[in-house]
Amino acid sequence: MPGEKILLLGVNHKTTPVEIREKIALTNGYQEPLAALKNFSGLREYYLLSTCNRVELLVIAEPEVAVEEEIFNFLFDGRVDREDWRRYLYVFSGQAAIRHLFMVAASLDSMVVGEAQILGQLKEAYRHAAQFGCTGPFLNKLLHKSFSVAKRVRTETAIGSSAVSISYAAVQLAKKIFGNLKGKKVLLVGAGEMAELAAEHLVGQGVGDVVVANRTLARAVDLAKRFRGNAVSIEELVQQLEYVDIIISSTGATEIILNKDQVKSVMRARMNRPLFFIDIAVPRDLDPRLIEIDNVYLYDIDDLSSVVEINKSDRDREAVKAARIVDEETLKFQKWYQGVAVTPTIVALKDKFEDIGRGELDRTLARMPELGEAERKNMEKMLAAIIAKILHDPLTYLKSESCAGRDNSDLKITLVRELFGLSNGDNGR
Amino acid sequence: MEGITTLLFSAVLGATFLAAAAYVVFFINQSKEVRRAARVIFLVSGVLQTLYIVWRYIQAGHTPITSQHEAVVFFAWATTWAYLSFRWRYTVKNFGTFVAINVFALLLISAISPREITPLLPALRSVWLPVHGGVSLIAYGFLSLAFCGGLMYLLLERELKRKRFGYIFERFPSLDSLDQLNNHCLTAGFIFLTLGIVTGSIWARQAWGTYWQWDPKETWSLITWFLYLIQLHQRFTVGWRGKRAAVMAVIGFASVVFTLWGVTYLLGGIHSYAG
Numbered sequence: 032m033p034g035e036k037i038l039l040l041g042v043n044h045k046t047t048p049v050e051i052r053e054k055i056a057l058t059n060g061y062q063e064p065l066a067a068l069k070n071f072s073g074l075r076e077y078y079l080l081s082t083c084n085r086v087e088l089l090v091i092a093e094p095e096v097a098v099e100e101e102i103f104n105f106l107f108d109g110r111v112d113r114e115d116w117r118r119y120l121y122v123f124s125g126q127a128a129i130r131h132l133f134m135v136a137a138s139l140d141s142m143v144v145g146e147a148q149i150l151g152q153l154k155e156a157y158r159h160a161a162q163f164g165c166t167g168p169f170l171n172k173l174l175h176k177s178f179s180v181a182k183r184v185r186t187e188t189a190i191g192s193s194a195v196s197i198s199y200a201a202v203q204l205a206k207k208i209f210g211n212l213k214g215k216k217v218l219l220v221g222a223g224e225m226a227e228l229a230a231e232h233l234v235g236q237g238v239g240d241v242v243v244a245n246r247t248l249a250r251a252v253d254l255a256k257r258f259r260g261n262a263v264s265i266e267e268l269v270q271q272l273e274y275v276d277i278i279i280s281s282t283g284a285t286e287i288i289l290n291k292d293q294v295k296s297v298m299r300a301r302m303n304r305p306l307f308f309i310d311i312a313v314p315r316d317l318d319p320r321l322i323e324i325d326n327v328y329l330y331d332i333d334d335l336s337s338v339v340e341i342n343k344s345d346r347d348r349e350a351v352k353a354a355r356i357v358d359e360e361t362l363k364f365q366k367w368y369q370g371v372a373v374t375p376t377i378v379a380l381k382d383k384f385e386d387i388g389r390g391e392l393d394r395t396l397a398r399m400p401e402l403g404e405a406e407r408k409n410m411e412k413m414l415a416a417i418i419a420k421i422l423h424d425p426l427t428y429l430k431s432e433s434c435a436g437r438d439n440s441d442l443k444i445t446l447v448r449e450l451f452g453l454s455n456g457d458n459g460r
Numbered sequence: 461m462e463g464i465t466t467l468l469f470s471a472v473l474g475a476t477f478l479a480a481a482a483y484v485v486f487f488i489n490q491s492k493e494v495r496r497a498a499r500v501i502f503l504v505s506g507v508l509q510t511l512y513i514v515w516r517y518i519q520a521g522h523t524p525i526t527s528q529h530e531a532v533v534f535f536a537w538a539t540t541w542a543y544l545s546f547r548w549r550y551t552v553k554n555f556g557t558f559v560a561i562n563v564f565a566l567l568l569i570s571a572i573s574p575r576e577i578t579p580l581l582p583a584l585r586s587v588w589l590p591v592h593g594g595v596s597l598i599a600y601g602f603l604s605l606a607f608c609g610g611l612m613y614l615l616l617e618r619e620l621k622r623k624r625f626g627y628i629f630e631r632f633p634s635l636d637s638l639d640q641l642n643n644h645c646l647t648a649g650f651i652f653l654t655l656g657i658v659t660g661s662i663w664a665r666q667a668w669g670t671y672w673q674w675d676p677k678e679t680w681s682l683i684t685w686f687l688y689l690i691q692l693h694q695r696f697t698v699g700w701r702g703k704r705a706a707v708m709a710v711i712g713f714a715s716v717v718f719t720l721w722g723v724t725y726l727l728g729g730i731h732s733y734a735g
Contacts (some may be wrong), residue, residue, distance in 0.1 A: 093477075136709065187723060204620075204625075204633060207616075207620065207629065207634050207635065208620070208635050208636065209634060209635075209636050210633075210634035210636035210637045210640075211636070297700060299699075301699070302698065302699025303698070303699040303700065303701050303704075304699075305635065305636075305702060306703070322621055323689060325702060325703045325704060326701070326702040326703065328620055328621070330623065334623045337623070337625060338625045338629075407486075
């Protein structure tokens with residue numbers, strides 16, 4: 032394959048249990064892994080995104096080099112079993128990779144569709160990669176495009192407002208239960224983006240203390256710092272229930288992390304003061320039967336959105352609209368990319384013809400010294416015309432619109448290059 | 461004279477009906493003007509109730525709590541003023557609607573009872589009559605407020621647990637404010653109820669020579685008193701609040717109502733001449 036290949040590899044909250052994601056997640060920032068990737072041969076450009084719900088690597092690689100294996104090893108080796116990662120990892124290439132990136136940027140792949148933080152995280156990840164010199168013209172263009180796609184989705188659909196209204200609904204419900212939120216304590220279980228957003232709203236309403244419980248304490252400490260709160264380990268969850276009033280859970284654990292009996296056991300110590308649980312996680316973190324306990328209230332995302340009267344079908348409709356925008360932008364980008372990919376071949380083809388023509392002309396002219404200036408000019412003109420006429424059809428073929436929207440430019444480039452014996456790979460660029 | 465009595469009572473009934481109606485309208489459309497009107501009318505109703513009781517006092521020459529009609533009017537009056545008194549301190553959203561309906565229901569019951577002024581029985585000629593009767597009925601007033609609050613709590617709690625966020629969710633105050641309301645009203649009601657029982661006991665000692673003689677009304681008052689005592693005790697020790705407290709407020713009030721009417725009509729006893 033000529034040109035380059037675009038690959039996106041990653042794991043997210045949908046495909047991978049939190050235990051595995053945590054093993055892959057970058058705990059020490061971007062520097063180290065970005066530096067490690069520099070040593071890989073065959074990577075032209077790359078960038079790495081790591082949030083609590085996903086780890087994704089986007090690479091622009093040399094076409095001939097099989098970089099996948101190396102990257103798999105880099106991501107998983109020693110941390111996850113070989114058989115396991117094949118199951119969890121998703122790999123997109125070409126157009127699908129571009130589309131996935133746009134979906135992520137537009138927050139359509141998030142746990143809470145429409146939450147705005149992912150875009151900030153994406154920009155942050157890009158900034159690191161750019162500073163480190165890992166991105167080039169292609170990724171710069173692609174990532175900037177993803178930001179503008181996200182912006183377009185946000186302005187043209189109501190997808191963003193639903194995430195905001197979900198936090199608003201959480202506040203409404205909390206007020207209906209507690210009256211005044213002053214002096215109430217909130218516990219964030221798992222450090223998800225949506226939990227952060229909801230916590231921000233609650234703090235804005237006067238909630239006093241924020242406690243963060245997370246499997247990895249470092250992340251909990253980070254988040255707690257933002258709210259000037261405390262961090263605790265996830266094992267202390269049940270004890271913490273004695274002191275807090277509002278619990279927002281978004282761990283993305285595959286199992287239920289809090290069951291009915293555990294909560295029931297703390298109600299006496301709490302003197303039956305109400306507990307308000309919000310379960311943002313998909314799949315659920317909290318036993319749905321918690322609501323059977325007196326003075327315990329439990330709501331998930333769908334319940335919260337019904338408070339603010341955005342029903343699921345509305346949200347789905349907005350998501351469909353947003354996905355359409357993403358598809359549209361993916362196609363546009365693809366078209367631009369095809370143009371870029373075809374150009375080197377066109378240049379190479381022209382160069383080759385002109386080289387041959389110039390060579391033959393020079394030799395012929397050398398044997399015919401009797402020709403005057405005017406005749407020489409005429410022969411040069413004739414040669415240029417022949418080259419142009421021969422080139423016309425191949426060039427039209429290369430530049431032609433792809434058939435029925437399918438991307439077959441790679442195929443065309445390969446054919447032309449083979450047919451005319453053009454050298455492969457990057458010397459064409 | 462009787463004309464004035466009837467007129468005054470009709471005014472009380474009319475004003476209370478208007479207040480309850482205005483509160484219901486407010487509950488439906490949540491208009492601030494309607495609420496202001498409802499509050500004024502309810503205050504007028506409270507004043508008229510006071511005037512009516514004073515008028516009857518002048519007419520009868522004794523505290524008007526000796527007949528069914530008088531006792532229930534006094535009960536309604538106590539509820540109204542218990543509500544108006546703490547309304548100054550804090551407001552509980554849409555609570556007025558429930559209280560106004562409650563008061564109007566009480567006044568309707570009093571309206572269907574015989575209204576003539578009866579001469580005071582010799583046994584009741586005592587300074588303890590207004591003290592014991594008044595204090596007990598004021599206790600009932602606070603307890604009926606706790607009942608209204610408890611009812612609202614249970615309705616809202618049910619909506620929240622069923623995850624329905626519609627009509628009631630929008631209009632009701634927070635669970636916490638209803639719970640606090642219950643706590644305040646139960647505490648005040650319990651104190652008055654205790655005073656009522658103590659004064660009754662002292663009066664009984666004077667009138668009948670014994671502090672306690674297990675007359676059905678006494679027994680039921682004691683049962684009621686114990687119900688509220690358990691509730692208050694549990695709240696302070698293991699934190700009975702929220703739903704359980706609300707259920708207790710409703711059960712306690714049922715016991716109050718039974719003490720007031722059930723005993724008189726079903727069980728009889730020496731207390732039956734009073735309401």
